[in-house]
Amino acid sequence: MPRTRASIETDLFERGVLVRLSNVDAGYGASTVLMGIDFEARAGEVNFITGPAAAGKTTFTHLLRLALPPRSGRSVILGVDLMRARAREIADAKRRVGYVAENPVFIEQWSTFDNVAMPLRMLGQKPRDYAEDVRELVEFVGLGGAAELPVEKLSGAERRRAAIARALAAKPNLILADDPTAGMSPADGRRIVRLLSEMRRVGAGVVIASQDDTLCDVSPMWVWRIDRGRLSQPEQTEAADAEAYE
Numbered sequence: 001m002p003r004t005r006a007s008i009e010t011d012l013f014e015r016g017v018l019v020r021l022s023n024v025d026a027g028y029g030a031s032t033v034l035m036g037i038d039f040e041a042r043a044g045e046v047n048f049i050t051g052p053a054a055a056g057k058t059t060f061t062h063l064l065r066l067a068l069p070p071r072s073g074r075s076v077i078l079g080v081d082l083m084r085a086r087a088r089e090i091a092d093a094k095r096r097v098g099y100v101a102e103n104p105v106f107i108e109q110w111s112t113f114d115n116v117a118m119p120l121r122m123l124g125q126k127p128r129d130y131a132e133d134v135r136e137l138v139e140f141v142g143l144g145g146a147a148e149l150p151v152e153k154l155s156g157a158e159r160r161r162a163a164i165a166r167a168l169a170a171k172p173n174l175i176l177a178d179d180p181t182a183g184m185s186p187a188d189g190r191r192i193v194r195l196l197s198e199m200r201r202v203g204a205g206v207v208i209a210s211q212d213d214t215l216c217d218v219s220p221m222w223v224w225r226i227d228r229g230r231l232s233q234p235e236q237t238e239a240a241d242a243e244a245y246e
């Protein structure tokens with residue numbers, strides 16, 4: 001029996017190809033920001049997108065998190081072909097993406113724990129079902145001591161950690177972080193990228209966008225350079241020795 005395109009997309013996903021973009025354009029209104037994008041992200045790997053201001057990094061993360069539709073080319077994200085998918089399929093795929101925004105928004109008076117648990121509450125889970133997982137997650141990002149503190153009391157770096165924990169809560173297949181080290185010391189920035197990169201060990205695909213290309217030796221990753229909306233072919237990097245064993 002001939003294979004359908006839908007079954008080929010499902011196979012790709014099952015073989016660990018989380019994102020495959022071929023010759024994709026995307027933009028806003030009359031302006032095309034991303035041009036001729038070829039990109040692939042696989043489960044268990046880290047992809048680092050770097051380039052100057054206004055190169056299109058944030059726009060690229062919007063495309064991957066299914067918030068900005070492609071205009072042309074072929075985009076298969078989490079087994080869904082965006083040009084042909086129904087709204088329901090896109091909504092389902094969106095739920096499998098964890099997104100850490102450049103400026104994460106929280107309910108400031110709520111505790112770190114409650115903010116991190118928010119995606120699970122929205123999925124209809126009850127505290128008795130998620131409490132242990134959320135507590136583990138808050139520990140994992142290094143905020144164990146701040147679990148009960150209102151988010152408004154956290155430092156900039158701690159807020160970023162809370163945003164990462166929240167993005168991981170619903171066990172996404174794909175984790176996207178836009179400029180996750182902005183405003184941090186170099187040491188804090190490297191810790192944040194290491195934390196995100198750790199998620200490859202549980203089989204997630206990780207995509208990090210940042211202007212700071214000194215971060216690309218924090219863990220083994222594929223480094224993609226973007227300039228004026230065009231993405232280069234990736235280079236593979238290794239972790240800097242001393243840090244690989246931390």
Ligand SMILES: Nc1ncnc2c1ncn2[C@@H]1O[C@H](COP(=O)(O)OP(=O)(O)OP(=O)(O)O)[C@@H](O)[C@H]1O
Pocket residue numbers: 028031033051052053054055056057058059060211
């Ligand atoms: N909502 C929008 N409407 C129209 N143009 C936009 C919009 N958002 C971004 N742009 C334009 O798209 C281009 C790429 O912006 P983008 O924010 O993706 O770049 P970036 O690489 O993330 O930049 P930075 O490192 O400064 O955050 C810029 O020229 C920007 O002005």
